[in-house]
Amino acid sequence: MNIIYHYPPEVFNLLVDTIPLLFRSKNDVILFFRGAGVPSSFINDVETKVRVNRDSISKYEIVRIILTRINEAGEKTLRERREVLKRVVEFESFSSCWPNDQLKAKGLVTEIQKVVNVKDSFTRMNQERENEAAKNRIDYQEKIVKIQKQRAERDEIKREFNGLFTMQNPHKRGKALENVLNKLFNSYGMLVKESFTLNGNNGEGIIEQIDGVIEIDNRIFLVEMKWWDKPIGVGEVSHHLIRIFNRGHASGIFISASQFTEPAKTVCRDSLSKALVVLVNLVEISRILEQDGDLKEMLRTKIKAAIINRKPLYTE
Incomplete structure (x- = not known):
């Protein structure tokens, strides 16, 4: 999936709003992140907090804390960010949601899909522009090399041609x-x-x-x-x-x-x-x-x- 290096604010906030609705319990939310490959060091303290006092933290806070950590980790958690987003975008079975949350969850997943598609389109367009620019630079350099080679060849021909006038035989x-x-x-x-x-x-x-x-x-x-x-x-x-x-x-x-x-x-x-x-x-x-x-x-x-x-x- 072609998603940019960090979650942009609109994607980040949509994920914070959506993931808590996809699962009924806080433990299921934590299990979702573990299944996406998020390192335990990013999750353990949140999981402990849930185990010690469930009411001290909400599903939304759990999601925001973990997403913030993997978003700020940069390249190290690029794979995990993509996997989390991929799992949300491809989410199909909404039976894990509370009945009253299902319609809202479906709407938010659809919204994320739209945003990701737009981001992917811009990424592809940028890549195409960059590829075209790179190709143009290569073509330009090849053209310059060809011109320089041609000029050198003709300079040599000119020297040989002028040398004909000194030949006696x-x-x-x-x-x-x-x-x-x-x-x-x-x-x-x-x-x-x-x-x-x-x-x-x-x-x-x-x-x-x-x-x-x-x-x-x-x-x-x-x-x-x-x-x-x-x-x-x-x-x-x-x-x-x-x-x-x-x-x-x-x-x-x-x-x-x-x-x-x-x-x-x-x-x-x-x-x-x-x-x-x-x-x-x-x-x-x-x-x-x-x-x-x-x-x-x-x-x-x-x-x-x-x-x-x-x-x-x-x-x-």
Whole structure:
């Protein structure tokens, strides 16, 4: 039974009024408390007083004295307080009462049941509020930890990205770019697969290399990355378009450190009816990292511009 730590005044007074009516004799009242597990040290002197001079103490005084003692004992008698209350609330046979007290006793037991139910409801509601508050605190802490972890990851990605500009070997720099950008895609929850190669079925060796696969709004994008000194032309974007054409519903993203030629943009624009390719300058990703921006939202904007405005290379 969810009852508060001590009997509140309304419960205490109702018990004092009710328990004496439930039993005809003072000894039966004392026996009720013993049956509820109240320690003998709380009862013995009252019982002696009844035995020596029955008229020196009433049933109401007996109940008030014993209830006061177990109420003031705190945690030590929590079980006994609950057991006393439980026995009163569950009292059903009123034949132990004096006939004239039965109706009043039934009414008081009903009143106690109502009060206890209200108290229990408040206790449950408070517990629910406390549980909800605790859950919110945990969720908030987990969110903070997640944000801190994400920030640390992106700071590390930013350091790796900036380190690319000091690399002299073009091949190593290109592979490092794939690794860094795939880490960045992963930090935004977009990465489906890192760079991989496909071999031919008849011993042709590597016939295709994909720099990465990402997913944005349930749409799959094959990613191509280039760090060249010269602009990206028709041949490069066409090669990427062929990969997309061969995969049905796939789309493409082409990321380049150098600019895209006008013919390359035109090829991508003219292919929109067959396949979507979004062109991205590496400087745009650099800006996202420096400004702690939202890469996924930036790509969404570019995708919409490519579809709606027929601009595969859209810059804000």
